[in-house]
Amino acid sequence: MTLDRRHLFKTSAAAAIVALLGEGCTSLAATPGRVLGFTGVPATLTDGITVPPEYRYEVLYPWGAPTGVAASMPAFAPDGSNSAADQAVQAGMHHDGMHFFALGADRGLLVMNHEYTDEQLLNPAGATQWTAERVRKSLHAMGVSVIEVERTPQGWRQVLPSRYARRVHGYTPMRITGPAAGSPRMRTAANPAGDHVFGTFANCAMGVTPWGTYLTCEENFHGYFGGPKEAAAQSTEAQRRYGAIPGAQWVDYWRFDERFDLTKHPNEPNRFGWVVEIDPFDPESVPVKRTALGRKRQESATCMLTKDGRVAVYMGDDARFEYIFKFVSRDKVVPGQDAAARRANRNVLDHGTLYAARYDAGGRGQWLELQHGQGGIDAAGGFADPADVLIHARLAGDIVGATRMDRPEWIAVHPQTGEVYVTLTGNDQRGAPGKPAADAANPRAGNIYGGILRWREDNADAASTGFAWDHFAVAGDPKRPDAGVRYPSADADAFGNPDGLVFDSGGLLWIQTDMSGPGIGKGPMAALGNNAMLCADPSTGRIKRFLVGPNGCEITGCVVTPDRRTLFVNIQHPGETREDGSAAPNSAWPDGKLPGSARPRSATLAVQRRDGGIVGT
Incomplete structure (x- = not known):
């Protein structure tokens, strides 16, 4: 189905998006230089960073770098011997979602997620010999970094120290607000009121509110809760659906930090899987878990203003056969991004309506309200109250x-x-025995490549409950006749497993890929090279490969500065050859040239045109 863009350009909702992104928002027609005029880079298995010849990059903030919270900071230990206390004030591992909050023309705050840890690299003893100290270090290596950066004649550099600098991690005190706060399912021995919690972790994608706060998303939290395997038989339906099952844990935190023991504290996982709001401008502020947005393996929290000035938040649930959600606030947003606006909007995300999406054949869709007492979401269906609906949003869907x-x-x-x-x-399980078959929105059985779907809200209003949808790209290798690939233009560069997705203010779409380490360069992925970032012009359907990363990495997290002359992008888990981290790294990027010569480190890149022009041209 073709979406009517001429109508959309005339709507007040489009104007609202411009207001949300700021005065730097310009159309592609107004972009100096030729859109996608850069030299596309080839798919490659080169162990390094490949960018167009017109561009250059610099490594800015690798794992273990100082955050700048104090004038004297612990240095990164190349052998992994930094203490848990050191890690609490250093860059975390596995950089992910990211945003740039401008403080002026050449200065700003980079706020980024740290998704998970590679225990083989984090400690000298590798993934063995767990202790309470190791658990603390691991939790300190996840969460969020807030750092200050500035552009100088020599390039971008970190401001050290900075009054804004901060690490938010797995032990940071946080508030729980919204309808699920205080619910019996949120109460624990350590917090009988169910309104506070220590920490955020498994932080993947993110969002930014219209009032200038950062939304970090707790994704694969389930893998950190565990217990003895023989206790799995007592797991509830909800625990199984969310994957928090004794014996199925990825790491044995539960042996050294009791709150991760499902047999002793079964409600603790209910306090994770939320969108967490952080004020990046106030390092003393307490992060807040916003329960009105629903609990899931949280992926993305993308904000859009409604026609009447409320905020909609779009979210994915990153697991096979899970749902796309939308939250629409009850209250209108007070305009502005200063401290007064942040105070005025501090409760906006605590009240509203949560929906799950249904994509029907024929290119139409519906937002289905997840409301207690309606449509079978009631006590008979296993939902005791409205809090239950949010805590178990998957089951409501x-x-x-x-x-x-x-x-x-x-x-x-x-x-x-x-x-x-x-x-x-x-979703390689699509159409497998006992699993859902292909459908209109997910048209391929055994979908190993993924794709990009899009929709347009009715009346160009984010508050609408109906929408029109189509596929922007059905990804994969077009030379494989069985792949079912469809790109929006015949000359589009091929990619697989799209993950990160960001628009810049000019309307260019930056696509980042996450093919699994064991499959990169092999079999059906042989022609796609290492994971990459591509740039698309949705108005023409052109897609060009812009950057290719080192061996084993995922490309994720992307933001373009308001003047569109710098693109920040994260390189996550370089050298990862197996998803369980058990094999030796096949990269030493960015510190070494040959595998084994240095511990690979996730890091942030600053990418610019050599002539100082607009990125993407």
Whole structure:
């Protein structure tokens, strides 16, 4: 189905998107230079960073770098011997979602997520010999970094120290607010009121509110809770659906930090899987878990203003056969991004309506309200109260018949048209025995490549409950006849497993890929090279490969400065050859040239045109 962009350009919703992104928002027609005029880079298995010859890059903030919270900071220990206390004030591992908050023309705050840890690299003893100290270090290596950066004649550099600098991690005190705060399912021995919690971790994608705060998303929290395997038989339906099952844990935190023991504290996982709001401008502020947005393996929290001035938040649930969600606030947003606006809007995300999406055949869709007492979401269906609906949002989506998707991840809103795009990273179990078959929105069985789906809200209003949808790209290798690939233009560069997805203010769409380490360069992925970042012009359908990363890495996290002359991008887990981290790294990027010569480190890049022009041209 073709979406009517001419209508969208005339709507007040498009104007609202411009207001949200700021005065730097310009149309592609006004962009100096030729759109996608850069030299596309080839798919390659080179162990390094490949960018167009017109561009250059610098490594800015690798794992273990100082955050700048004090004048004297611990240095990174190349052998992994930094203490837990050191890690609490250093860059975390596995950089992910990221945003740039401008403080002026050449200065700003970079706020980024740290998704998970590679225990083989984090400690000298590798993934063995767990202790309480190791648990603390691991939790300190996840969460969020707030750092200050500035542009100098020599390039971008970190400001050290900085009054804004901060690490938010797995032990940071946080508030719990919204309808689920205080629920019996949120109460624990350490917090009988159910309104506070220590920490955030498994932080993947993110969002930014219209009032200038950062939304970090707790994704694969389930893998950190565990217990003795023999206790798995007592797991509840909800625990199984969310994956928090004794014996299935990824790491044995539960042996050294009791709150991770499901047999002793079964409610503790209910306090994770939320969108967490952080004020990046106030390092003393307490982060807040916003329960009105629902609990899931949270992926993306992309904001869009409604026609009447409220805020909609789009979210994916990153697992096979899970749902796409939307929250629409009850209250209107007070305009502005200063401290007064942040105070005025501090409760906006605590009240509103949560929906799950149904994608029907024929290119139409519906937002299905997840409301206690309606549509079977009631005590008879296992939901005691409204808090239960939010804590078990997945189960509520089952009741209303939302569409089970192929791993919905990042969501991005076009700054001029208001179209909403989502990456569906893939689902190799689609159509398998006992699993859901292919459908209109997820058209391929055994979907190993993923794709990008988009929709347009009715009346160009984010508050609408109906929408029109189509596929922007059905990804994969077009030379494989069985792949079912469809790109929006015949000359589009191929990619697989799209994950990160960000629009810049000019309307260019930056696509980042996450093919699994064991599959890179092999079999059906042989022609796609290492994970990459591509740039698309949705108005023409052109897609060009812009950057390719080192061996084993994922490309994720992307933001373009307001003047569009710098692109920050994260290189996550370089050298990862197996998803369980058990094999030796196949890269030493960025510190070494040969595998084994240095511990690979996730890091942030600053990418610019050599002539200082606008990125993407």
